[in-house]
Amino acid sequence: MTGPYPSGSTATGAGDAAVFRDLTGIVLDALAQGTADRGGPLPSGGPDEVAARTRAAIGAVLPQHGVGPEAALREVVGAAARGAADPAHPHCVAHLHTPALAVAVAADLAASALNPSMDSWDQAPAAAVVEGEVTAALARLVLPRAAAPDALITSGGTEANLLALLFARERAARAGTSPLRVVCGANAHHSVHRAAWVLGLPEPRTLPCTRGRLTPDVVADALREHRGPTLVVATAGTTDEGLIDPLPQLAEVTAAHGAELHVDAAYGGPLCFSDALAPRLAGLDAAVSVTFDLHKLGWQPLAAGALVLADAAAVRHLSHRADYLNAEDDTEAGLPDLLGRSLRTSRRPDALKVAVTMRALGRSGIGALVEHCVRTAEGFADAVDAHPAVRRRPGRIDISTVLFRPTAADDLSDEEGDALVAAVRRRLLHEGRAVLGRAVAEDADGLRRLWLKATLLHPAASVDDLGELLDLVAAVAAVRAPAPAPTNNGDAP
Amino acid sequence: MTGPYPSGSTATGAGDAAVFRDLTGIVLDALAQGTADRGGPLPSGGPDEVAARTRAAIGAVLPQHGVGPEAALREVVGAAARGAADPAHPHCVAHLHTPALAVAVAADLAASALNPSMDSWDQAPAAAVVEGEVTAALARLVLPRAAAPDALITSGGTEANLLALLFARERAARAGTSPLRVVCGANAHHSVHRAAWVLGLPEPRTLPCTRGRLTPDVVADALREHRGPTLVVATAGTTDEGLIDPLPQLAEVTAAHGAELHVDAAYGGPLCFSDALAPRLAGLDAAVSVTFDLHKLGWQPLAAGALVLADAAAVRHLSHRADYLNAEDDTEAGLPDLLGRSLRTSRRPDALKVAVTMRALGRSGIGALVEHCVRTAEGFADAVDAHPAVRRRPGRIDISTVLFRPTAADDLSDEEGDALVAAVRRRLLHEGRAVLGRAVAEDADGLRRLWLKATLLHPAASVDDLGELLDLVAAVAAVRAPAPAPTNNGDAP
Numbered sequence: 001m002t003g004p005y006p007s008g009s010t011a012t013g014a015g016d017a018a019v020f021r022d023l024t025g026i027v028l029d030a031l032a033q034g035t036a037d038r039g040g041p042l043p044s045g046g047p048d049e050v051a052a053r054t055r056a057a058i059g060a061v062l063p064q065h066g067v068g069p070e071a072a073l074r075e076v077v078g079a080a081a082r083g084a085a086d087p088a089h090p091h092c093v094a095h096l097h098t099p100a101l102a103v104a105v106a107a108d109l110a111a112s113a114l115n116p117s118m119d120s121w122d123q124a125p126a127a128a129v130v131e132g133e134v135t136a137a138l139a140r141l142v143l144p145r146a147a148a149p150d151a152l153i154t155s156g157g158t159e160a161n162l163l164a165l166l167f168a169r170e171r172a173a174r175a176g177t178s179p180l181r182v183v184c185g186a187n188a189h190h191s192v193h194r195a196a197w198v199l200g201l202p203e204p205r206t207l208p209c210t211r212g213r214l215t216p217d218v219v220a221d222a223l224r225e226h227r228g229p230t231l232v233v234a235t236a237g238t239t240d241e242g243l244i245d246p247l248p249q250l251a252e253v254t255a256a257h258g259a260e261l262h263v264d265a266a267y268g269g270p271l272c273f274s275d276a277l278a279p280r281l282a283g284l285d286a287a288v289s290v291t292f293d294l295h296k297l298g299w300q301p302l303a304a305g306a307l308v309l310a311d312a313a314a315v316r317h318l319s320h321r322a323d324y325l326n327a328e329d330d331t332e333a334g335l336p337d338l339l340g341r342s343l344r345t346s347r348r349p350d351a352l353k354v355a356v357t358m359r360a361l362g363r364s365g366i367g368a369l370v371e372h373c374v375r376t377a378e379g380f381a382d383a384v385d386a387h388p389a390v391r392r393r394p395g396r397i398d399i400s401t402v403l404f405r406p407t408a409a410d411d412l413s414d415e416e417g418d419a420l421v422a423a424v425r426r427r428l429l430h431e432g433r434a435v436l437g438r439a440v441a442e443d444a445d446g447l448r449r450l451w452l453k454a455t456l457l458h459p460a461a462s463v464d465d466l467g468e469l470l471d472l473v474a475a476v477a478a479v480r481a482p483a484p485a486p487t488n489n490g491d492a493p
Numbered sequence: 494m495t496g497p498y499p500s501g502s503t504a505t506g507a508g509d510a511a512v513f514r515d516l517t518g519i520v521l522d523a524l525a526q527g528t529a530d531r532g533g534p535l536p537s538g539g540p541d542e543v544a545a546r547t548r549a550a551i552g553a554v555l556p557q558h559g560v561g562p563e564a565a566l567r568e569v570v571g572a573a574a575r576g577a578a579d580p581a582h583p584h585c586v587a588h589l590h591t592p593a594l595a596v597a598v599a600a601d602l603a604a605s606a607l608n609p610s611m612d613s614w615d616q617a618p619a620a621a622v623v624e625g626e627v628t629a630a631l632a633r634l635v636l637p638r639a640a641a642p643d644a645l646i647t648s649g650g651t652e653a654n655l656l657a658l659l660f661a662r663e664r665a666a667r668a669g670t671s672p673l674r675v676v677c678g679a680n681a682h683h684s685v686h687r688a689a690w691v692l693g694l695p696e697p698r699t700l701p702c703t704r705g706r707l708t709p710d711v712v713a714d715a716l717r718e719h720r721g722p723t724l725v726v727a728t729a730g731t732t733d734e735g736l737i738d739p740l741p742q743l744a745e746v747t748a749a750h751g752a753e754l755h756v757d758a759a760y761g762g763p764l765c766f767s768d769a770l771a772p773r774l775a776g777l778d779a780a781v782s783v784t785f786d787l788h789k790l791g792w793q794p795l796a797a798g799a800l801v802l803a804d805a806a807a808v809r810h811l812s813h814r815a816d817y818l819n820a821e822d823d824t825e826a827g828l829p830d831l832l833g834r835s836l837r838t839s840r841r842p843d844a845l846k847v848a849v850t851m852r853a854l855g856r857s858g859i860g861a862l863v864e865h866c867v868r869t870a871e872g873f874a875d876a877v878d879a880h881p882a883v884r885r886r887p888g889r890i891d892i893s894t895v896l897f898r899p900t901a902a903d904d905l906s907d908e909e910g911d912a913l914v915a916a917v918r919r920r921l922l923h924e925g926r927a928v929l930g931r932a933v934a935e936d937a938d939g940l941r942r943l944w945l946k947a948t949l950l951h952p953a954a955s956v957d958d959l960g961e962l963l964d965l966v967a968a969v970a971a972v973r974a975p976a977p978a979p980t981n982n983g984d985a986p
Contacts, residue, residue, distance in 0.1 A: 007858050008865070008953035010792075011598040012574075013581035017525050023599035024517060031606055032510050043618055047829055054622040061623075061848050062630040066855030069596035076623065076849045077603040080842075081505075083619020084607045088506035095817070096839075097616045100608045103562035105504040106516035108605040110570040112598045112794035112846075113524055114577045115591065122928050123590045125536055126576020129547040130554075130569065137555040155648060158838040166691065190815040191838055198659065198836065200693025239817055295839060299503070301605035302841035322683040324588070324732055324930060324946070329915050335922075336540055343691065345651040345684055346589075346788060348795040349573075353605075355554050356569045362559030365500050372501070422822050429828075435615050437817060453817070460501035 007066070011113035024109070026073045034081020041089035043082060044432030054079045085435050090465035091472075093454040094437035096239070096267055100301040101459065107356035108301050111349045118153075118347040120325040121336045128338055131351035135306070137358065141272055142265075142292055142308040145285050150312035151292070152341055153351055154305035157266030158191035160291035163307045163343065164262045165195045165231065167289065170317040171260075172229035181205065183222050184233035185214030185245065189264055192233050204233070211395060211442050212241040216249040223257035230259040236281055237267025240439035241393075242401025242455065244268055247283025254286070261286055266293040266305070268399050274367035277374060280398065289314070294354055297370055297400070299459055304350050315340060369459040373400045377456040379463035389474030393451050394444045403441055403451035404470075406477030418450035424476045425452060434472055500559070504606040517602070519566045527574020534582035536575060537925030547572045578928050583958035584965075586947040587930035589732070589760055593794040594952065600849035601794050604842045611646075611840035613818040614829045621831055624844035628799070630851065634765055635758075635785055635801040638778050643805035644785070645834055646844055647798035650759030651684035653784035656800045656836065657755045658688045658724065660782065663810040664753075665722035674698065676715050677726035678707030678738065682757055685726050697726070704888060704935050705734040709742040716750035723752040729774055730760025733932035734886075735894025735948065737761055740776025747779070754779055759786040759798070761892050767860035770867060773891065782807070787847055790863055790893070792952055797843050808833060862952040866893045870949040872956035882967030886944050887937045896934055896944035897963075899970030911943035917969045918945060927965055 009019040043050045057079035059067075066072070085092055088099035116124035118131060131153060139149035154160040165182060172180040182204035184192050196204050205226070207218045214234055223230060232254045234245040247263065254261040263284055269292040271277040272284075284290060287310060294304035309315065319340040321328070326337040339345070358366065377400035384392040384404045391410070393403035406424060409417035421438070428434040437453030452473065454466070502512040536543045550572035552560075559565070579585055581592035609617035611624060624646060632642035647653040658675060665673040675697035677685050689697050698719070700711045707727055716723060725747045727738040740756065747754040756777055762785040764770040765777075777783060780803060787797035802808065812833040814821070819830040832838070851859065870893035877885040877897045884903070886896035899917060902910035914931070921927040930946030945966065947959070 007594075007854050008862060009595045010581040010592040010952070011595045011794075012524060012528055012577075012579055013592060013953070016581070016595060017521075020595040020598065021521050023595050024521065024602055027599045027602050028510075028514050028517065031505060031603055035505055042615070047614060047618070047827055050618045051622045054619045055626065058623065058626065058848065058852065060852070061626040062634065062851045063855045064857055066851075066853045066858045069599075069849075069853040072849045072853035073596065073599060076845065076852060077600060080603060080607055080609075080619050080623060080845055083622070084505075084609060085616050085618055086505055087608065088503040088509070094615050095610070095613065097610050098608065099503040099506060100605060101500075102502045102504045102509060102513040102516050103566065105513065105602070105605045105608075106520045106562075106566060107570060109517055109520050109598070109602045110524055110573060112593060112601040112605075114573055115580065115593045115598075115794045116573075116577060117588070117590050117795060120588065121540060122535065122587050122922055123578050125540070125543045125578055126547045126573050129544045129576070130551065130573060133548065133551065133554040141555065155837055156839045158836070189838075190813065194813065194836070199691065239815075301504075301608045302610060302839055320683065320687065322732075324932060327915070327931065329912070330919065330931075333915075333919055334540055335919070343651070343687070344648055345682075346649045346795055352569065352573055355551065356562075356565045358555045358559075359551065359553070359569060360559045360562040360565035361500050362556045364557055365559045369501060419822070422820070422826075426823065426826055426828070429615055438820065438823075439817060459503070460499070460506065 023069055023073060026070055027077050030074050030077040031081050034078045035086065037082045038084065040432045041092040041435050042085040042429065042432050046430040050083050054083050087457065090458055090461035091433065091469055092435040093456060094435045096296040096455055096457065098296055098299050098457045101299040101357060103360050104300045104353045104357045107353040111352045116349050118342065118349055119339050119345045121338060124349065127349040127352060128336060130355050131349065134351040134355050138292060138306055139308055142269060142290050143285060143310055146310045148312045149308060149310055150315055151306045151308045152315065154307055155303040156295065156305040157189065157264060157291045157293050160305050160307035161189065161191045161264055162195040162198060164289040164291065165199055165201065167314045167317050168231040168260060169199055169201060175229060178228035181226055181228060181230045182233060183207065183219065183230055185209045185235065187212055187214060187238040187240065188233050188235055189239055212238060212243045214245045214250065216246065216253040219250060220253045223259055231262055232259050233262050233264060236263055236265035236269065236284065237399050241403060241441050242267065242399040244280060244398045247281065251283045251286030260288045262289045263287040264291040266291045267296050269293065270297040270370050273363055274370050276371060297373060297457060299369065300353055300357065304354055318343065372459060373456050376461065376463055377402055380454060380456060380466050383463060383467050383470060387470045389477065390470050393441055400456040402454045403439055405451050406473055408477040408481040414447065414449065420477060420481055421450045421452060423480050424473055427476050427480060428472060434469055516562055516566060519563055520570050523567050523570040524574050527571045528579065530575045531577065533925045534585040534928050535578040535922065535925050539923040543576050547576050580950065583951055583954035584926065584962055585928040586949060587928045589789040589948055589950065591789055591792050591950045594792040594850060596853050597793045597846045597850045600846040604845045609842050611835065611842055612832050612838045614831060617842065620842040620845060621829060623848045624842065627844040627848050631785060631799055632801055635762060635783050636778060636803055639803040641805045642801060642803055643808055644799045644801045645808065647800055648796045649788065649798035650682065650757060650784045650786050653798050653800035654682065654684045654757055655688040655691060657782040657784065658692055658694065660807045660810050661724040661753060662692055662694060668722060671721035674719055674721060674723045675726060676700065676712065676723055678702045678728065680705055680707060680731040680733065681726050681728055682732055705731060705736045707738045707743065709739065709746040712743060713746045716752055724755055725752050726755050726757060729756055729758035729762065729777065730892050734896060734934050735760065735892040737773060737891045740774065744776045744779030753781045755782045756780040757784040759784045760789050762786065763790040763863050766856055767863050769864060790866065790950060792862065793846055793850065797847055811836065865952060866949050869954065869956055870895055873947060873949060873959050876956060876960050876963060880963045883963050886934055893949040895947045896932055898944050899966055901970040901974040907940065907942065913970060913974055914943045914945060916973050917966055920969050920973060921965060927962055
């Protein structure tokens, strides 16, 4: 070891506290310096240049002899910060990629330092209690009318959707009838399809949507065609457009046909923290399971997902014996059995930061931040409408996603217009000036076009902070738009 | 909000650095205080008392109005620290539950603060480069002779084993022959069975082991009985005994029958950092995939798993298009496609702390820590052998796991002896004095008995630190041992 610190210093060992404190100080400095050096929402230069700069800054990642903790932290954390797409910058709005709250990140430091593993009591005596309190609170929050709800912590919406399909598969298997069939809209998250593939289920029946939403009539038709156990997957907060499917009507038609309803509320679920916004999730109560996520509209660092279950008994499908973790006599003697709470074995205590954040802000405080995001999106939509060089995808904003495109794209053929939208997005990325998303969605004329997407998740950014984005888009579009296409181009019969 | 901090402060936003620094300071104080208050390897009093104390300390986890970040951090982090089973204490040795290095935990703080998500380039421009460097280095380290190795970051051994089975399932499906059959030893980790269940595969064929190891002859017999695509799962570092299956012989017999070999080296894999110990993993080169994990013998906070692949082409099975993350025209325009690197979508940059640790310590520094653990285990085994009131499970120590039991248990019937061993473990847990594991393993007479398990992962603890454990075990066993059973008890015909 060449560094000044003993290489075996732990985060919590006797006598190690001073070393640990010094090293976290180096990280805080490197983060602040790297962010200042970057000076924008993401590094400029595009993928190849960022890769070259990052590789040069970090050097060999596994040298024969180490450079010591201080130097390694400065180099690698500094490079990561300089090269970050930082959702705490108001112009970083592409994805459900949240700026993490300082309080949540600070709490997460304790998770790493204490390093409890959630698969047995003797690795996580208190952390298991914290997780239990969090899952109970989330279950009551999301499904307040369920008699015995429960929630499982997941690595995100993808794992939650997988668990939902797994539980439905097992219910179908125990019923002994035909295998499970999954029905979802074209607006469902890709993880629904991926989960079916992983689980060895048939490809989900994917139904067309109308203006981005799954409608009850097409679901009814599909359910009439198919007998046997069926899970209908609806979405509260679609990835592309941030829309909420008509849950009450979908719940009704699903129940009428004896099918089950799963709602992927990875994005929209946290509306239930706000009394004003919770009514937008009406119908959620009819779901057997709900995908919920606090690393989106909940400002947690990754990962903070959950699957909320209307009936706690569903968890039994994960019940599982491994003598080293939950021997029968240990369970009988009162040692809690944690293994059946996840598909993972070793598992980070992601509930810790959630507990701290919920207790710090309270339901009202989190609700206020959610309302801020929704209001900011509405204000941004107005700004789009008022701007001469961009136009908005028509329709209601259900949560905090706004689709828009430069009007210069409308002067081109459909194909060239879409290409312009994509090029504007990539140009802004390349120049390190803005991180905007993209989505194909139905326009007022019923045609599907490519749009720029702003997903507004920042708990403090204002509409003014975002206004500049529209000028950026307009300016880049004006430069990159080719000469208008000849008349009738793209209108071939 | 009642707290002194603005509720919307982010970890990296402009002007937020001072708040974030203050909050991490509170966490460091709460960790140090909580650890001092606990004063031992785990809290005393047993599950119910720990739960009651923890609940009282943290209060309502989702109050209507928050208590503010400072108070919430003090309360919840303090409770988590007081109630932790702390692997940085030398008497916490039950599981593959590692004391996290200060440098790794400090680096992990940057992961949470920057919060890159590994599913698209525009959420993780530099973090994706860091992950690429780490996976390339791990692939070369673990499978140095493979022509085009690759590695995927996972949430641990469980996800790595699942991916290994998934890739094998897909190879079998594309070959169009019969479905995949998995063959493993009784010593295989439970996640192999769980993965088969999740993936809709038949229950693995589970073969008996000899003194804790899978032997080539039983594998050969099983492969002769079964035609069609087969994945043999061997283990380098079994959970119960820390043993390494005879990999060269298993590789030979597997190849001879046209089957494939997967090696679960979640525990033993890091021996390859040490030139002295790497030969114990001879035969690994024959594997199509290797489960590898740095949150065990690598001192990373959870999670730091990987699946190392002999042929990078296997990753294509995860290839997956979701326009918002990897639209075809974006990929063609040079934006790296990250989505096909995991089953997860949103994903924390777990590679960041690994990069910092590997660069800080180097291969030699990590190797030296691994050697320290192996040497400590050997020294501890000698201490067991020298102690009058405990005896060791006979046989070689392959890595750093030592099985032993109080000799008082040998004076009882088999059943009562095992019950004593289990009771000693639970008593030490209840009193907050030691966290020992348990394992059923073959004794010298061929009978399977229950043992106490010490898994020695501490990068700095000495044999002397551990010696006290044996006196603790002996003292508790002496108190709890019932009067010797009458002669012939348990010997009924």
